[in-house]
Amino acid sequence: METSELPLPFPAGRPAAYQVLQEEPSFDPGRPLALEMRTKTTDLAALGYQQADLAECASDFAVSNAFRILSEEGVAAMRQVCELIYQNRNASEGTGANRLGSYARGAGYRSRFIRDFCDSRELAEHISAIAGVSLGRHSVPAVACGINYAPEDLNRAIDTWHVDSVAFDIVMMVSDPSTLKGGEFQYFHGTKEEGQALLGISGEEGVDAALPEDRVITVPFPEAGFGFMQQGTHIFHRACRLLERAERITMIPSFEVLPASAPDATNSLNMADWEDPGICPELARFEIRRTAARLEQLLHSIDLDDSPGGLSERIDGALARLVSFSDKLGGKSQ
Numbered sequence: 661m662e663t664s665e666l667p668l669p670f671p672a673g674r675p676a677a678y679q680v681l682q683e684e685p686s687f688d689p690g691r692p693l694a695l696e697m698r699t700k701t702t703d704l705a706a707l708g709y710q711q712a713d714l715a716e717c718a719s720d721f722a723v724s725n726a727f728r729i730l731s732e733e734g735v736a737a738m739r740q741v742c743e744l745i746y747q748n749r750n751a752s753e754g755t756g757a758n759r760l761g762s763y764a765r766g767a768g769y770r771s772r773f774i775r776d777f778c779d780s781r782e783l784a785e786h787i788s789a790i791a792g793v794s795l796g797r798h799s800v801p802a803v804a805c806g807i808n809y810a811p812e813d814l815n816r817a818i819d820t821w822h823v824d825s826v827a828f829d830i831v832m833m834v835s836d837p838s839t840l841k842g843g844e845f846q847y848f849h850g851t852k853e854e855g856q857a858l859l860g861i862s863g864e865e866g867v868d869a870a871l872p873e874d875r876v877i878t879v880p881f882p883e884a885g886f887g888f889m890q891q892g893t894h895i896f897h898r899a900c901r902l903l904e905r906a907e908r909i910t911m912i913p914s915f916e917v918l919p920a921s922a923p924d925a926t927n928s929l930n931m932a933d934w935e936d937p938g939i940c941p942e943l944a945r946f947e948i949r950r951t952a953a954r955l956e957q958l959l960h961s962i963d964l965d966d967s968p969g970g971l972s973e974r975i976d977g978a979l980a981r982l983v984s985f986s987d988k989l990g991g992k993s994q
């Protein structure tokens with residue numbers, strides 16, 4: 661297998677703010693995983709996306725129903741690990757930089773169990789079959805292994821209406837959903853542009869407001885250990901506030917399109933403004949790796965009859981994302 665067909669290895673070391681769990685279960689794929697196939701999918705066209713929109717997407721897959729991912733043993737281990745990480749979750753209160761109520765991105769820095777789960781080949785192959793495109797664990801550790809918790813303040817939504825900065829992710833329920841009042845995961849049955857226009861917002865960041873009820877779909881989670889998959893850059897979605905205090909933990913593993921030379925909709929320019937420790941170097945690794953793969957592909961496609969203008973266009977095309985990302989970094993104050 662070519663290197664570009666494999667996920668980029670995790671970076672060596674970890675940012676100082678992340679605390680490593682000293683004791684945790686070990687991940688042996690045969691035991692925690694119990695992958696089952698989804699029974700329902702919705703495609704982007706059904707949500708109103710047009711041919712021109714689909715041409716920009718790696719797949720026409722939009723969203724699936726929830727399917728089993730973890731065994732009972734896997735759920736118990738994942739819940740234990742997520743509860744331990746809660747004490748070292750990201751600081752979000754008061755920064756204004758993040759719409760999430762309470763979360764731990766980069767959970768793979770804290771837990772080997774979560775890192776191995778998100779990095780498992782079995783999981784990537786399973787969700788590639790669902791999405792209809794080859795996917796691997798995301799190169800950016802902040803989003804490769806994310807955990808959402810319910811905020812302490814019951815008036816706050818777990819996550820407000822938004823689209824994701826990565827194209828493909830799973831939302832997996834770690835807590836027992838039968839114990840929850842409120843906390844539903846919902847998506848808008850329409851395009852993101854339509855949903856954003858109804859709420860009067862733009863870009864990726866969210867707002868806690870209501871959309872027409874007949875256009876809102878609630879995704880049922882039969883049990884802990886079930887998760888659904890979405891093309892998150894095109895699904896306008898939210899997690900509602902809890903109506904009663906309860907443990908509500910979801911695990912959000914993210915994926916990127918492979919081989920690394922293929923188009924991928926990860927929004928590095930948006931993510932560069934996140935406050936996660938190490939996020940800019942993580943994104944730089946991602947963009948450099950994918951640009952290198954595009955250049956490698958270009959190298960092998962050069963023909964001695966190619967015109968100077970055509971070559972220039974193709975070189976610029978291969979470099980464009982990295983140049984924009986570097987410009988973005990250069991414009992940041994630190």
Ligand SMILES: [Fe+2]
Binds near residue numbers: 822823892897
């Ligand atoms: Fe999301």
